[in-house]
Every structure is written in structure tokens, then in C-alpha cells.
Amino acid sequence: MNYLAHLFLAENTPKSRLGNFLGDFVKGKLERSYDLYNREIIKGISTHRQVDCFTDRHEIYLQSKRRIIADQGRFSGISIDIFYDHFLAKNWLSFSQEKLESFADNFYKILNRNQDLLPHKLKNFFPKMVAENWLVSYRTIEGIRVTCGRLAKRIKRKNRLLTAHKELQQNYSELESDFLTFFPQLIGYVETNRHIF
DSSP, rough: OOOHHHHSOSSSHHHHHHHHHTTTTTOOOOGTTTSSSSSHHHHHHHHHHHHHHHHHHHHHHHHHHHHHHHHGGHHHHHHHHHHHHHHHHHHHHHHHHSSSHHHHHHHHHHHHTTGGGHHHHHHHHHHHHHHHHHHHTTHHHHHHHHHHHHHHHOOSSSSOOHHHHHHHTTTTTHHHHHHHHHHHHHHHHHHHGGGGG
16 A cells, blocks of 8 residues: 555544554664654554555455566556555545545645654655645546656666556556455455554
């Protein structure tokens, strides 16, 4: 799962959203972060990690990866994470009563109010994320193309993420079907297990 899905799966509080977002930036044992973040943020980071574990082992997600692995190889998982955010953004109102634009804007405000808690790497790209409205941009193929291109430049190893959007287009209906079957199961998993994360 990518940024949008993790934010959606968070509890509806600023600290939970922040923690679920920080899961991509806080590495290592959570005990090391107890002095940096409050309990609710730590729980959000933990939820992020559990979502990733559930997703990475799920047969439907693995099926999605197989659809593009010939082209994307070891980066097929990264591509599917981004593609699933596209399908979440596209089908947003099937899962949420709040408009995507409002949801995104509220989260950008959370980031802005908590800049002192952001890791250095995140502080650097946060202004660009807001200016380019990344979360809403996932709704379009062009937004996915730009997202994959941005990521391709950040990864030092040779990759084909610059052309990943073509794999999305070529496998569009199958990947969307995968997502629409998988995501409700992921929501159910999180809701059932939230109390133990």
C-alpha cells in the first residue's frame, strides 16, 4: 500500500493519520521511537507495518504483482502499491463519505501543524507534496506517471518505474478488479485487529 491507502486505513484522528503516514519513514524497532512520538503515533506506525505484512502475503496482491512482473521485476510490488492508490482515489466515494480533495487537504494541514515531528527526509519533500497535491493526483493516469517517474529518480538501482504507468494501462481492468476484491478484505483486517496493533 502507498500513502493514500495508509492514510485511509488510519483512525480518524490527526495523530493516527500522522503515524500511519510515518510508517514509511520510521525504520527499526518501535521502542527506539518511544521518546520521539506519543502512543497514538506509535500505534499508527505499527498499524502501517501490519497493513504492509497483510498486503505483501495476500494472494490477490501477489496476483497483481504477477500481472506486471515480466516488465517491472523486483519493483513490481512498488508499482502495485502505487496502482492500488490510483484505484482507491478513483473509487474513493465507494469507500468514504468525505471528498478526496477535503481528505487530502485536511491531511496536509496535519503535516503542516506537526512539522517538528517529521523526519528530515519528509520535511524536504512535504512542500512539494502539498504544492502538487499528490494524494489527489493519484486519481489520474498522468498523476501515476509522474509519481512513478519521481520514484524512479529516487531509487539508485536500475529500474523501469518510468514506464510503469504503461503496465497499469495494459492491465487496467484486471488490476482494478484485483484491488476492488482485495481492499475490502484489508479494511476488514484492520478493523478487526486495530485493538492489538
